[in-house]
Structure formats: C-alpha cells, structure tokens
Amino acid sequence: VVPKMVAYKLLKSAFALPDPVQVVCWEGRLEGLLGELALHALDIVLADTAIPSTVRILGHSHLLGESGVSLFASSKIATKYKKNFPTSLDGAPFLLPTSNAMLRRGMDEWFSEKGITPRVVGEFEDGATMKAFGQAGKGIFPGSTVVDKEISRQYLVRKVGDVPDVREQFYALSVERRLKHPGVLAIVDSAQKIIFRNSKLSSKPGH
Incomplete structure (x- = not known):
C-alpha cells in the first residue's frame, strides 16, 4: 500500500507536463492490479513492494526511492x-x-x-x-x-x-523494462530528483 500523500507527490508531476495527460487512479489489492497491468489496462502500478516472485507476470519493478x-x-x-x-x-x-x-x-x-x-x-x-x-x-x-x-x-x-x-520502499511496477509513457517518465524523474533525492533509481525483473 502506498500512502495517499506519497502517491499524490509522485503523481502530481504528471499534471505539469506541457502536453496534458489524463491521470486515472485505481486502488486495489496488488494481485488484481498486476493482472490489469499484464493486460495493458494500466500503465504502471505504484506499490510498496517489488513484484512478488510468486506472481506469474512478466514485469519489472522500478525502485523510486525509500523513506x-x-x-x-x-x-x-x-x-x-x-x-x-x-x-x-x-x-x-x-x-x-x-x-x-x-x-x-x-x-x-x-x-x-x-x-x-x-x-x-x-x-x-x-x-x-x-x-x-x-x-x-x-x-x-x-x-x-x-x-x-x-x-x-x-x-x-x-x-x-x-x-x-x-x-518504506516505493516502486513503479510496469510490463516495460524501459519506460516510455511521458506521464510515467515524469513520475519516475520527480521521484528520483525531488521526492527521494537520496535514493538511486533501479530496476529489476519481476521474477
């Protein structure tokens, strides 16, 4: 579970892009959200854990930072x-x-x-x-x-x-190793440079 105040700090950078994007937030249990991610119904999942090894999804866990x-x-x-x-x-x-x-x-x-x-x-x-x-x-x-x-x-x-x-560690979970969506890139960049300045961004496979 990502605290709502942390989620807001992460997501607000997506609203500041020169080309506006629409942010749609869904809340639920990790397994269900990962299922939607695998179906490409979601761009990313924000979580306080990496993708569990028990979950059968080909995805990647991008460490945003820790607190x-x-x-x-x-x-x-x-x-x-x-x-x-x-x-x-x-x-x-x-x-x-x-x-x-x-x-x-x-x-x-x-x-x-x-x-x-x-x-x-x-x-x-x-x-x-x-x-x-x-x-x-x-x-x-x-x-x-x-x-x-x-x-x-x-x-x-x-x-x-x-x-x-x-x-507490916070991750962006995605099906892509290399993130491409401008809104997602803004979230990750903001996390690395502003919110979690002392943490280094890393990525590891979901399995």
Whole structure:
C-alpha cells in the first residue's frame, strides 16, 4: 500500500507536463492490479513492494526511492511520549496498519528489537482512516517521513519521533523494462530528483 500523500507527490508531476495527460487512479489489492497491468489496462502500478516472485507476470519493478518512518499523535499524546523516546513508547496506545502491510511488519520488528510492547488500540487497512483516529487522539500512528510536514499539517498532529531503522520502499511496477509513457517518465524523474533525492533509481525483473 502506498500512502495517499506519497502517491499524490509522485503523481502530481504528471499534471505539469506541457502536453496534458489524463491521470486515472485505481486502488486495489496488488494481485488484481498486476493482472490489469499484464493486460495493458494500466500503465504502471505504484506499490510498496517489488513484484512478488510468486506472481506469474512478466514485469519489472522500478525502485523510486525509500523513506524512513515517523510517529505522530495529537498534541496531548505527543507531549507525553516525546520525552525519553523511544523507551517511552512501551505500553503506549498505538494505531497500526493491519498485519498484511509491509509497514506493520517493519514496525513489529522494530518494537521487538527495542523491547517495546505497544498497546495496540486499533488496526487499519486504510491509512487515511488510521490517521483520522490519530487526529482524534486515539493513539500514536506511523507515517512516511518524506511527507511528515504534510501529515502534521493535514491532520493537525505533532511528530512524536523518527524511526529511521524502519524503511518504506516505493516502486513503479510496469510490463516495460524501459519506460516510455511521458506521464510515467515524469513520475519516475520527480521521484528520483525531488521526492527521494537520496535514493538511486533501479530496476529489476519481476521474477
């Protein structure tokens, strides 16, 4: 799952082309989107994982970049848990993605490494819903550091701390090794030069 704020930052460059293009966004499970990609019904799929080896599709995974993770909460909760971060998080109320999400797996590993046992008060498949509960003061939630200012501004929350050890990777999945569509090229170029400046673009086969 690619957070909607990250998706927007990636896609907005396609709107700035001298020759206008129409952007049509579909949301769904990766397997279904890859099926549409194989049928050439989609130009690219934005994802937080490369094409799985178990998926029978001749495609390519273009790494756009990666981001660390930050933790956010309402002002009252952030003030309480910022001090002595991250040990202060033991027993803290957390809002987390569901167990099938790459971000959740990374967070669970980090909790284990740090000896932190969070009090999970909610699990969400939709990141926007998770952030809305965080805005309402229900707990601490993770978000991409690359859009930390946007998260704080849109949801009126404060950063509790950064978790640089947990990394999110973002890919453009395509049936082409060499991308050609001008809108897709604009997205990839923007990701490499602006959004994820410290990451190098790479491509690897889907199998």
